[in-house]
Amino acid sequence: MTQKLKTQLTERLGIQHPVVQGGMMWVSQPELVAAVSEAGGLGILTALSFGTPEGLADAIARTRELTDKPFGVNLTFLPTLKAPDYPAFIKIIVSEGIPVVETAGRNPEPFLEQIKSGGALVIHKCTAVRFALKAEAIGCDMVSIDGFECAGHPGEDDVTSLILIPRAVDELSIPVIASGGFADGRGLAAALALGAEGINMGTRFVVTQEAPVHPAIKQRLVEVDETRTALVMRSLRNSERVLKNDWAEKIIGMEKEGAGISELAPLLSGKNGLKALREGNPEIGLLAAGQSTGLIRDIPSVAELMEKIISDAAEILGKRLPGMLA
């Protein structure tokens, strides 16, 4: 691939292309992560997918067997009473010299000093300008900001990427990565036009050859259009955007009838989604999916996908748009 795009993201992370594969529970496994980094983007392992700090260390080792390019680790701070042993996970991240940590969920402040002790850059993933400002204030190096259209947790404000990105760029001094709704070169070009320094993609990377997801799930994501996602858990103020399958419709129906967390909990367990991902039955659990699923029409290798995104974006930036200047 000859074409490159140079932004603050590529320069600060030392990567070729301003494209991040955001941490996805279960899906961000070594093979996918290595493929993204090898293709010039930034792959990110999800620490909590590996159960224990030793599991993470093993995943890092496996990723390094597949690529010598930089990759990151995601740490999601969950609102649970029995928290994972975050300091032990961070100890691995530091001792392994991981260059980029993506934090998500709750405020990472209690762990930031430890994370940065090894020199890692911290990208905090958040869903509103006020949270991005907080991340900047506590010393995060970049933010990845998620619009309403994103897979997973968009927050409760329902503000779309088209608004959130320029708003965050206006308010922050640190670089902004656009996340939520991006799947192709047009989206990358649009994000850069809005002032972002790159894009984060989730759903698009799920639908690649290297993603550790059953082919039937990838095929379903190819087939559905942009209207086939839905928010579950709105009633719990913990909204999650998922594929609008039987499972999600059941949950939404129960929410409408006033079901509480105790009734909903069995349906919300991540184990069901993991089972769906592995067995290839798209109806038996919650599957995070963004509206970008409407733009996904094939199951390429990560290298093919990256090549297409960058060459399409370069054509837009180098030809389509300048050609409109009279």
Add this chain to the structure above:
Amino acid sequence: MTQKLKTQLTERLGIQHPVVQGGMMWVSQPELVAAVSEAGGLGILTALSFGTPEGLADAIARTRELTDKPFGVNLTFLPTLKAPDYPAFIKIIVSEGIPVVETAGRNPEPFLEQIKSGGALVIHKCTAVRFALKAEAIGCDMVSIDGFECAGHPGEDDVTSLILIPRAVDELSIPVIASGGFADGRGLAAALALGAEGINMGTRFVVTQEAPVHPAIKQRLVEVDETRTALVMRSLRNSERVLKNDWAEKIIGMEKEGAGISELAPLLSGKNGLKALREGNPEIGLLAAGQSTGLIRDIPSVAELMEKIISDAAEILGKRLPGMLA
């Protein structure tokens, strides 16, 4: 203004800049419409704001006193039993030689032949790819596609502009105008990157010197951020995005408690919103407002606004983006 952007929209409509001021009930009055067209965009009068075909003819005459540049007329087909006399309005549009008609609401097919008999181009405003395809099939010349973030009626699919625009561009042969969430030059550049031929703006034009809206309402729209809009009438499957004021919160509360159309109707009357617009009390009615309100920070003249949008977009297209190509 020296800078110009040339797209299918500017070429087909014979305007300088690819920026349309979408039809807004009550607000799209001659002074605003003429200012937009005079500044090189396309201003659009809303036929139904003038009550009768004679009222529309009078508004057209007043607009022509203010500009000799092209402007359009919006015709919204409402789902009411007592329909306005659309053929009589269209007769005025045709006899006055209006070059562009923006249709909205229900399928314009029954009126299309009459509208086009005078040679007008028809831009159909819609909220989903399937409606855009229908518009193309029946002979509309362009579509203006409204994302979830738009003011007024976004439909019930909740798909954002970032997804809808490239999806519509992929499916249609006719030009696509991006609508919903646009307020500045960055948004214009992003829309063009996504494949649109221009943008439609509503809320941004409400907050200009020439909009016939009480200064206190404009000031409120400057002050609120992107989280201060809400959808009302979701329970009626006739969602409308409005300023999240006391009035809207009351309606949403009633909807949550199961109120039906008969209880809600008195609060939904457009007369309350019109009173708010005129008297400058932003709490006494529904005021359509898009999430772009978060990006609106001043009350410029239309000419100043257009100059800034075009020069910012040109800087992005001519410098920021090409500068990223290594």
